[in-house]
Structure formats: C-alpha cells, structure tokens
Amino acid sequence: MGDEATADKRSANSPGRGLKTGLTALGTAAVVGIYGAGYALTEDAARQLEERFGDGSEPPVSPGYAVSSEPVAPDSGTAATSVAVPADTQKASTPDPAPSGAEAASAPEVVQPAPVSAQATAAVASPASSPTPAPSSQAAAPSTAANAATPPASEAAAEAAPVSRFADGTYTAWGERTRHGDIQVIVVITDGRIVSAAVQSCGMRWPCSDINRLIPRVAQRQSTDVGIISGATQSSDAFQSAVRAALIQALPPAS
Amino acid sequence: MSETCLHTFAAMGTVVSLTVNGWGAGADQLQEREARVRAAISWFRAVENVCSRFDPASELSRLSDRVSVPVPVSSMLFQLVEFALALARGTDGAFDPTIGKRMEARGFNRSHRTGETVITEVPVDESVSFRDVYLDPREQTITLSRPLLLDLGAVAKGLAVDLAARELSPLENYAVDAGGDLYLGGSNATGEPWLVGIRDPREHDGLVECLRLSNAAICTSGDYERSAGPGRHHVIDPRSGLSASLIASASVIAESALVADGLATAAMVLGPDGGLELLRRENADGLLITTDLQRYASPGMVRHLAIGGVPVTTPPDFSLA
Numbered sequence: 027m028g029d030e031a032t033a034d035k036r037s038a039n040s041p042g043r044g045l046k047t048g049l050t051a052l053g054t055a056a057v058v059g060i061y062g063a064g065y066a067l068t069e070d071a072a073r074q075l076e077e078r079f080g081d082g083s084e085p086p087v088s089p090g091y092a093v094s095s096e097p098v099a100p101d102s103g104t105a106a107t108s109v110a111v112p113a114d115t116q117k118a119s120t121p122d123p124a125p126s127g128a129e130a131a132s133a134p135e136v137v138q139p140a141p142v143s144a145q146a147t148a149a150v151a152s153p154a155s156s157p158t159p160a161p162s163s164q165a166a167a168p169s170t171a172a173n174a175a176t177p178p179a180s181e182a183a184a185e186a187a188p189v190s191r192f193a194d195g196t197y198t199a200w201g202e203r204t205r206h207g208d209i210q211v212i213v214v215i216t217d218g219r220i221v222s223a224a225v226q227s228c229g230m231r232w233p234c235s236d237i238n239r240l241i242p243r244v245a246q247r248q249s250t251d252v253g254i255i256s257g258a259t260q261s262s263d264a265f266q267s268a269v270r271a272a273l274i275q276a277l278p279p280a281s
Numbered sequence: 282m283s284e285t286c287l288h289t290f291a292a293m294g295t296v297v298s299l300t301v302n303g304w305g306a307g308a309d310q311l312q313e314r315e316a317r318v319r320a321a322i323s324w325f326r327a328v329e330n331v332c333s334r335f336d337p338a339s340e341l342s343r344l345s346d347r348v349s350v351p352v353p354v355s356s357m358l359f360q361l362v363e364f365a366l367a368l369a370r371g372t373d374g375a376f377d378p379t380i381g382k383r384m385e386a387r388g389f390n391r392s393h394r395t396g397e398t399v400i401t402e403v404p405v406d407e408s409v410s411f412r413d414v415y416l417d418p419r420e421q422t423i424t425l426s427r428p429l430l431l432d433l434g435a436v437a438k439g440l441a442v443d444l445a446a447r448e449l450s451p452l453e454n455y456a457v458d459a460g461g462d463l464y465l466g467g468s469n470a471t472g473e474p475w476l477v478g479i480r481d482p483r484e485h486d487g488l489v490e491c492l493r494l495s496n497a498a499i500c501t502s503g504d505y506e507r508s509a510g511p512g513r514h515h516v517i518d519p520r521s522g523l524s525a526s527l528i529a530s531a532s533v534i535a536e537s538a539l540v541a542d543g544l545a546t547a548a549m550v551l552g553p554d555g556g557l558e559l560l561r562r563e564n565a566d567g568l569l570i571t572t573d574l575q576r577y578a579s580p581g582m583v584r585h586l587a588i589g590g591v592p593v594t595t596p597p598d599f600s601l602a
Contacts, residue, residue, distance in 0.1 A: 049563050052367050053540035056360040057443040063356040222360075242356065246419065 048216070054196055055214035055222040062224025062241050191218025192276035198226055199275060201268030206231045209264040213244070213272040220245050223269055230261050237261045244269055285470050288318050292325040293438050295460030299445065302454035302470050314452060321445035321457070328444065331357050332437040334381050334430065337401075344423060345381075345403055345430045351422035357440075359421050362414065365436055368543045369411035372559060376547040377519035379409050381430030384517060403430045410519070438462050439500060439542030446498075446538070458599055462538045464498045469598050476587055478597035482529035482570055489576070490568060491587040491597055498538035501601040502545040503530040504572070516549045526572065527552035532601060533560065533567040534585060540565065553577040 192215040200210045207230035214222040223244035228234035236258035243252040250269045254262040288299040299321055304314050333339040340358050354362075365378035382403050406427065414431070415424040442457045446464035449455040454467035456475060465475040474495040481487040482503055492499070502516060531548040535541035544565055548556030553569050560567045560579045569577040 049364075049368060049371055049543070050536060050540055050565070052364055053535070053537045053543070056364045057440065057447065057537050057539055059360050060357045060440065061444055061447050 051194060051196070051214060051216045052221070055216055058196075058212055058214055058224045059222035059242075059245070062222070063238075191278070192220070192273065193278050194218065195276065197272040197275045199268050199271035200229075201264040201266070201271060204230075204260040204264050206260045207264065209234060209261065209268050211265065211268040211272055213269060213276065215276050220248050220273070223272075225265070230264060232258065232261060234261060234265075237265050240265055286314065286318070288322065290322060290325075292322075293329050293441060293459065295438070297322075297325060297445075297457070297459045299449065300456040300458070301449065301452050302468070304452050304454070317448050317452060321448040324444035324448060325441045325459075328357070328437050328441040331355060332361065332433045332440075334385075334432050334434070341431055341433065342401070345401065345425065345428070348425050348428050351417060351420065351424045353420065353422050356421065359416065359418075359423065361433055361436060361440055362423055362431065363416055363418075364539065364543070365431075365433060366411050366414060366416065368436070368547060371563075372547045372551065374410055374519055375550040375555070376435070376543065377411050378431050378433055378436075379411055379413060379429045380517055380519050381432035382409075383407070383519075384432050384434075385430065401430055403428050435502075435546040436539055436543050439498070439538035439540070442498065442538035456599065457538075461502065461601060462498070462500045462542050463599055463601060464538050465494045465599075466496055468495060475599065476595070476597040478600040479530070479532050479568065480600050483574065488597070488600065489570065492534075492585045493587045494534065494585060497534055497536060498541045499532060499534045499601065500538055500541040500545045501530055501532040502542070502549050504528070504549070516546060518550045520550075528556065528569055529572045529574070530570045531556060531567065532569075533565055534582075535563075535565045 194215050194217065196212060196214050198210060198212045200208050202208075207228075209225055209230060210227040212224050212226040213220060223241055225234045225237075225241065237255050240252040240255060240262060244250065250266050250273065252262075252266060252269075286299075286301045286304070290297055299318055301314055301318070304310055329339075330336070331340045334341060336342060340355060344352055344354065344358070362378065365376075368376045369378060382401070382405055385401065406429070409427055409429040413426045413429055415426065416422075417424070438459055439462050442459050442462045442464050445457045446455070446466060449457065450466055452466075454469070456466065456469075457464045463477065465477070469475045474493040477492045477494055477499060478488040479490045479492070479501060481489050504516065528549045531545045533541045533545040533548065535544065540563070544559060544563060544567070547559060548567065548569055551559060553571055553575070556567070556569050557577055557579060566579045566581040566585060568579075568582055571577070
C-alpha cells in the first residue's frame with residue numbers, strides 16, 4: 027500500500043518537469059535533431075573529417091582505427107561515462123517495428139555510471155518490494171534489477187517500466203569543462219526514450235562539427251557511451267559529459 | 282545598434298523574409314549576422330532539396346520509386362516523416378502525408394521553382410494511407426508497402442522556418458516569415474513582442490485579430506491560398522479526397538512552426554470541434570474561423586491577443602493569411 031502511495035505521489039509530481047505533450051515534443055525533437063545533424067552542411071571541418079576518414083559509412087570510432095586513446099570501457103565498474111536505459115524498458119517503449127534481434131545487441135552497452143546507478147537501480151527495485159525476490163545485493167546490474175522486478179507481480183512489472191525510464195521533456199546541460207572548453211547539449215526525451223540530442227552551444231576551441239558523428243549515436247544507442255573521435259578527444263569528452271548531465275536531469279524523481 | 286536587416290528570397294513556393302533587429306554594428310557582429318542569415322537561407326534550400334514532391338531528384342521523389350524495400354534516408358527526411366506519421370496517427374488520418382498522388386491528380390502538380398507540370402508514375406490509389414509507411418529508426422530506413430507519393434508540404438515549410446529560426450536565434454530579435462508560417466524571436470523594432478495580424482479569410486485587406494508573440498511560432502492555413510479552382514483548395518481531407526470544407530482559416534500557435542503548421546493543417550480538415558479538441562490535447566492555442574465566419578478560439582488564445590485588439594493606425598509587423 028505504501029508503494030502505491032509513493033507511486034501516486036511520483037506520477038503527480040512528474041508532469042511538472044518540462045513535460046511536453048506528444049507532438050510538441052516530437053516536433054522539437056525533429057527540429058533539434060535535424061539541425062544537429064545538419065551541422066555538417068555548414069561546417070567545413072565536418073567535410074574535412076569526412077575526407078580524412080574516407081567512405082563515410084562507419085565513423086572512425088571502432089578500436090584500431092586511430093581512436094580511443096581513452097577507451098570507453100564497455101564493461102561495468104569503472105565506466106563513468108554512460109547512462110543507459112535497461113534493455114527491457116527500451117523495448118517496451120519502442121512502438122516501431124524494429125528488428126528485435128538488434129535490440130538485444132544493444133544490451134552490453136547497458137552500463138550504469140557510478141552516481142546515477144544508485145538512484146536508478148533503487149527506483150527500479152523499489153516497486154517490487156513485496157516478498158523481496160533479490161536480497162538487494164548492491165552490485166545488481168541494471169538489467170538484472172529490471173528482470174528481478176518483472177516476474178513476481180505483473181503490477182510491479184507495469185510499474186517498473188515507466189519508473190525506470192527517463193521523464194519526457196527537453197533538457198539542456200553543459201559538460202564537465204575541459205582544458206579546451208565545454209559543450210552545451212540539448213537532449214529530447216519522448217515516451218521515455220532519447221529521441222534526439224544535439225549540440226546547443228559550442229564553447230570549445232575547435233568547431234564542434236568535429237564530433238558530428240557522435241551526436242546521432244546518443245539516440246541510436248540510448249546511451250552516453252558514444253565513443254571518442256581521435257583528434258577531438260576533449261570535444262568528445264565534453265559532449266559525453268554534457269549528455270550525461272542532461273540525462274541525469276531526465277531521471278525520474280527518486281521517491 | 283544596427284538597423285533592421287531584411288532578407289527576402291523565394292523558396293518552397295512562397296516568399297520568405299528574414300528580419301533581424303537591433304543586432305550590434307561592430308564588424309564581428311555584422312559578420313556573424315551575415316553568416317547566420319546565409320545559413321538560414323541555406324536551410325530552406327536544404328529542406329526543399331530533400332522534401333520537394335516536384336523535383337524528381339529530391340530524396341522524397343526517389344523514395345516513391347521503391348516499393349517494399351527499406352530505403353535508407355537522411356535524418357532530415359526520416360525525422361520529418363516520423364513526425365508526419367505521428368500527426369497522422371494522432372488525428373486518425375485527418376492529416377495524412379501519403380496524399381501526394383491525390384494532390385497531384387487534383388491539379389497541384391506544378392513546380393513552384395520551374396513552373397513545369399510534374400506527373401509522377403505512381404498510380405492513383407485512393408486507399409493508400411499513412412499505415413502503408415514503415416519506419417525503422419535503428420537503420421534509419423523508410424519502407425513503402427504500396428506505391429505512393431508522400432507530400433510533406435504542410436510540415437516541410439514549418440521545418441524550414443524552425444531550422445532558420447534556430448540559426449538566427451543567437452541574434453536575439455528576429456523573425457522568419459514564409460507565407461503563412463512564422464517564427465518570432467525576441468522583440469520587434471520598438472522593443473515589444475512582435476505584433477502579428479490574422480487576416481480576414483474573406484476580405485483580404487481586413488484583419489480579424491492581432492496577437493503579441495515572442496519566441497513562438499504561428500501558422501495559418503487557409504482555404505483561399507493555392508486554389509486549383511472553385512471549391513478546390515490545397516487542403517484535402519484524406520478520408521474523403523475532397524477539399525476540407527468546414528474551416529476557412531486555421532491559425533495555430535506552438536513552440537515550433539513544424540507543429541503549428543501540422544496542427545493547423547489537421548484542424549482545417551477536422552473542423553471546429555475536432556480541431557479545438559486536437560489543440561487542447563496537444564496543449565496548443567489557436568483560432569479557427571469557419572466558412573460561415575464563426576470564430577472558435579482555444580481557451581488560452583486570450584493570452585496572446587494584443588491589447589486594444591486590431592490596431593487602427595499601426596500596421597502589424599506581420600499579417601498572416
């Protein structure tokens with residue numbers, strides 16, 4: 027019963043935070059996303075990057091191709107660069123007929139950052155508090171936490187999905203200031219998913235078009251774990267930390 | 282402070298004007314203004330190149346040649362179609378982007394750019410709908426399950442206005458006007474919110490309302506522009522195939538011109554009751570004027586009305602028709 031009360035309180039609170047109705051948010055997402063992607067149209071640096079890395083099919087972020095001087099650890103623990111949605115909720119919130127096999131492939135990227143994970147995991151775990159299936163061993167990976175919540179009560183499962191997703195809205199944030207400046211991003215969340223991210227202001231010494239290829243990955247991967255572009259490490263870092271800061275704002279309020 | 286700077290050019294079948302007020306007159310500032318105005322103009326070109334139904338080389342046109350194949354598209358086309366489909370779902374098909382062929386068949390087939398008549402090879406099929414278009418966000422592909430011609434006219438112009446406005450936004454006080462689609466940033470030359478008149482749908486010289494707007498978009502869709510003959514204007518009810526007949530003009534205020542234009546177009550088709558219900562649901566404000574000249578306003582519309590109503594002496598900064 028106590029849980030229900032908390033849930034009510036939460037849903038009563040949530041619309042306050044930059045919540046927008048469906049089409050308005052989607053419209054903003056489209057404009058922000060297209061503008062962000064179109065940076066390449068106006069910035070010469072983007073074209074140079076294009077030439078430097080050839081075909082333009084897969085951006086040069088995979089290991090072995092001049093990148094990842096600071097590897098973006100895909101394994102848990104130390105990786106503090108990634109805020110991710112549990113794979114389950116991600117799937118539940120995707121109405122589009124996407125190949126479900128590919129969804130599963132994104133699972134390894136579900137890595138919780140140190141400061142955020144506590145909050146997010148707690149939010150996921152709390153509704154299933156009844157006979158406590160998992161003896162809340164602190165290091166529960168987010169996906170396992172979501173799984174643990176799913177089987178016991180269908181109510182709890184229904185509850186878990188909206189709670190653990192991001193709150194809809196448009197969020198802007200600056201990153202952690204690097205030696206060479208900082209980046210402000212705008213991230214749009216619709217139906218709990220990241221639908222768009224873009225550079226809002228570029229305060230770096232170099233054009234932010236250098237990291238154009240990273241930008242669409244935030245929505246593609248539903249994660250801040252977008253890699254680093256060689257020669258634009260600082261910009262990549264600033265971008266990732268800005269997206270992380272924006273997504274932290276987008277976390278549902280802790281009960 | 283520099284004077285108002287106005288750039289006018291033709292794009293997307295209309296005349297577009299960009300206005301920037303009171304931006305600094307230093308060399309750096311003038312240079313930035315020029316660069317941003319140029320980029321704003323190039324956004325119109327970019328949207329036109331991607332979304333024109335009249336240009337056989339546009340991405341949109343090339344898409345309609347391929348049926349039942351996932352076609353990789355630019356993020357611009359993908360996101361615009363995604364929005365159009367969401368609007369179609371949200372209005373139960375009162376707005377439908379798959380109406381292109383029927384528009385063409387009804388005589389809306391002349392390229393604004395070249396003046397040439399464009400007839401595509403897509404067959405006329407009254408039963409195609411937005412449900413025949415599938416999106417794959419992961420691969421960024423669009424699949425048409427049947428031969429059809431997309432028409433993004435209603436939303437593409439709104440998108441171009443928004444992109445141009447985003448480009449100009451660091452200049453603080455600016456306006457993008459593209460024949461019925463307007464975005465207003467900051468304030469006008471007298472330092473007040475922009476004054477926008479809504480024209481009388483039947484007596485074009487008169488205004489029915491004057492609004493004060495800042496950092497908002499407003500779009501008006503009317504039954505009097507782009508007519509292909511009596512009773513044949515450009516907003517078609519996708520469900521009947523006939524021109525929408527209940528509303529003479531629909532004006533919608535939203536945070537983006539994309540949304541405002543989409544909602545205004547859908548409201549034209551839905552009529553006064555359905556239109557107001559849509560605006561309520563989407564938390565947008567608007568004024569709908571029926572063909573028998575009754576006015577229907579959303580409750581929040583009163584917040585935007587200029588004090589004193591329609592001015593007798595000062596002309597508004599912009600008039601929407």
